[in-house]
Amino acid sequence: MFGDWDLIISSFLSQYGLRIRTKEFESVSWDEFKSLLAGMAPETALGRMVAIRSETDKDVIKHFTREQKRIYDDWRNRKAERTRQEPQTYELQMNYLESMMAAICGGG
Structure with missing residues (x-):
């Protein structure tokens, strides 16, 4: 997950319009963050990376x-x-x- 941090940041911005590195985002709980991450669309940078890695x-x-x-x-x-x-x-x-x-x- 840490190696994909830039992809996570980019994907949160493109999908949710959320900037992770802001004071506002500090109020997001860990459970909410995990839910948002799990709901990442395949069209995001992270979604495309996951699709490539998991292709069978x-x-x-x-x-x-x-x-x-x-x-x-x-x-x-x-x-x-x-x-x-x-x-x-x-x-x-x-x-x-x-x-x-x-x-x-x-x-x-």
């Missing part, structure tokens, strides 16, 4: 422009990298939890 139709993907293909591939690579890192993160968390439990039980 191989025929549509085959006809992507070079830029769309780059966006699609970058997103898939980021997802693959996170997936590859998750087992390591899980293992580290389990080791930490095990050492904490051992310390609580007098074994550490």
Whole structure:
């Protein structure tokens, strides 16, 4: 989400006419912000980006422009990298939890 902040700002302005970086917007609750974000139309900058990233139709993907293909591939690579890192993160968390439990039980 943070990597898409510029797209979010642009999309809020184009769809809702709201400028996020204003004092007025500070009164918007987190729940309202999430609802507005979830209702983002596919015609916005963020909507177009999400459509490219989530496309599954191989025929549509085959006809992507070079830029769309780059966006699609970058997103898939980021997802693959996170997936590859998750087992390591899980293992580290389990080791930490095990050492904490051992310390609580007098074994550490």
